[in-house]
Amino acid sequence: MADHAVLSASGSHRWLNCTPSARLELEFENTGSEAAKEGTAAHALCEHKLKRALHMRSRRPVSDYDSDEMEECTDAYVDFVMEQYEAAKQVCEDPVILIEQRLDFSCYVPDGFGTGDCLIISDDRLHIIDFKYGMGVLVEAEDNPQMKLYALGALAVYDALYDIREVSMTIFQPRRENVSTWTVSVEDLKAWAENELKPRAKMAYDGEGEYFPGEWCTFCRAAVRCRTRAEEKLKLAQTEFRMPPLLTDAEIEDILAVLPDLTKWANEITAYALDAALNHGKEWNGFKVVEGRSVRKYRDEAAVAEAAKEAGYKDIYRQSLIPLTEMQRLMGKDKFEEILGGLITKAPGRPTLVPKSDKRPAMNVSNAINEFYEIKEDI
Numbered sequence: 001m002a003d004h005a006v007l008s009a010s011g012s013h014r015w016l017n018c019t020p021s022a023r024l025e026l027e028f029e030n031t032g033s034e035a036a037k038e039g040t041a042a043h044a045l046c047e048h049k050l051k052r053a054l055h056m057r058s059r060r061p062v063s064d065y066d067s068d069e070m071e072e073c074t075d076a077y078v079d080f081v082m083e084q085y086e087a088a089k090q091v092c093e094d095p096v097i098l099i100e101q102r103l104d105f106s107c108y109v110p111d112g113f114g115t116g117d118c119l120i121i122s123d124d125r126l127h128i129i130d131f132k133y134g135m136g137v138l139v140e141a142e143d144n145p146q147m148k149l150y151a152l153g154a155l156a157v158y159d160a161l162y163d164i165r166e167v168s169m170t171i172f173q174p175r176r177e178n179v180s181t182w183t184v185s186v187e188d189l190k191a192w193a194e195n196e197l198k199p200r201a202k203m204a205y206d207g208e209g210e211y212f213p214g215e216w217c218t219f220c221r222a223a224v225r226c227r228t229r230a231e232e233k234l235k236l237a238q239t240e241f242r243m244p245p246l247l248t249d250a251e252i253e254d255i256l257a258v259l260p261d262l263t264k265w266a267n268e269i270t271a272y273a274l275d276a277a278l279n280h281g282k283e284w285n286g287f288k289v290v291e292g293r294s295v296r297k298y299r300d301e302a303a304v305a306e307a308a309k310e311a312g313y314k315d316i317y318r319q320s321l322i323p324l325t326e327m328q329r330l331m332g333k334d335k336f337e338e339i340l341g342g343l344i345t346k347a348p349g350r351p352t353l354v355p356k357s358d359k360r361p362a363m364n365v366s367n368a369i370n371e372f373y374e375i376k377e378d379i
Contacts, residue, residue, distance in 0.1 A: 009103075009149040013146065019207075021211065035136070039134055041063035041064075050081055053081075084170075085097050088120050097118065099117070103154055114146075116154065126154055127168045128154065130169070151169060167184055
């Protein structure tokens with residue numbers, strides 16, 4: 001079996017909505033972003049720390065992405081998992097906890113398998129915990145297809161050993177301060193698997209169905225070359241982009257909803273074209289590669305300081321406090337609050353228009369502008 005499933009759990013949100021995308025993606029190299037590599041390093045550190053917390057042997061991994069922030073996030077993950085494990089012990093004499101468990105859900109998805117970060121199994125409950133180190137996209141547990149696939153894989157093995165009646169699924173995303181949990185009955189989960197998952201997965205595996213662009217295009221390797229997605233974005237640009245005074249409120253609302261993805265798509269096309277020109281010799285008609293704006297910097301700061309002093313200039317250094325985040329890492333959260341808590345203020349952020357699905361509370365619009373610009377003038 002291949003190291004990477006054609007229908008991966010992590011990509012299920014995409015291939016369940018756009019079934020032919022799974023096969024199309026295979027035509028594109030999976031280069032792996034820096035964010036993905038950083039996430040892999042964070043997962044390895046989570047695994048090590050959790051094993052040590054459970055008194056299991058483990059050698060600490062070392063990576064180029066090690067940082068104070070990663071230490072804090074992985075510590076928080078281990079603390080959360082251990083809290084859930086202790087809670088399971090209160091209702092079950094011998095709960096099972098599994099780390100980086102390979103899960104096979106091929107009875108519903110052809111060749112389907114994945115790896116669950118942490119599983120806690122008690123008498124009648126299965127709890128799956130998934131660590132997300134990324135901070136770009138907020139991930140919710142509710143009706144999350146990746147988590148449901150992991151649950152089905154775990155049930156395939158442990159449902160016969162335990163009388164599991166419900167499954168809880170938790171997304172632990174510390175850099176977004178997001179801990180999202182959703183619980184579903186085993187009966188409802190299996191009904192979804194039979195009635196929705198299984199037929200859609202077969203279509204995806206066979207490369208059948210219609211291309212259907214949406215938010216799931218974000219992590220699709222084929223997105224930048226997808227004709228259906230391009231046609232959708234170009235149609236919007238051609239038919240809707242009139243001057244704002246000529247648009248109705250309803251038209252503006254429609255455009256606001258798709259504008260972030262349209263902008264992202266445009267940036268992806270630009271990045272793809274530049275990469276093709278720089279690294280593959282592609283010449284685009286009507287375009288050329290030029291050198292962008294450059295920022296000056298000191299070649300050798302020590303040599304610069306010495307030369308300036310020899311020339312008689314003494315006031316060449318600037319002293320300032322280290323940034324708040326760095327100060328908190330230096331002191332630790334508790335000491336930071338104890339020593340500096342009363343000396344920290346947080347100005348309101350610039351008003352931003354977002355979809356109602358955003359979890360941030362709505363601002364009092366009548367006061368928002370005045371508060372923001374009064375503070376800005378004082379700075």
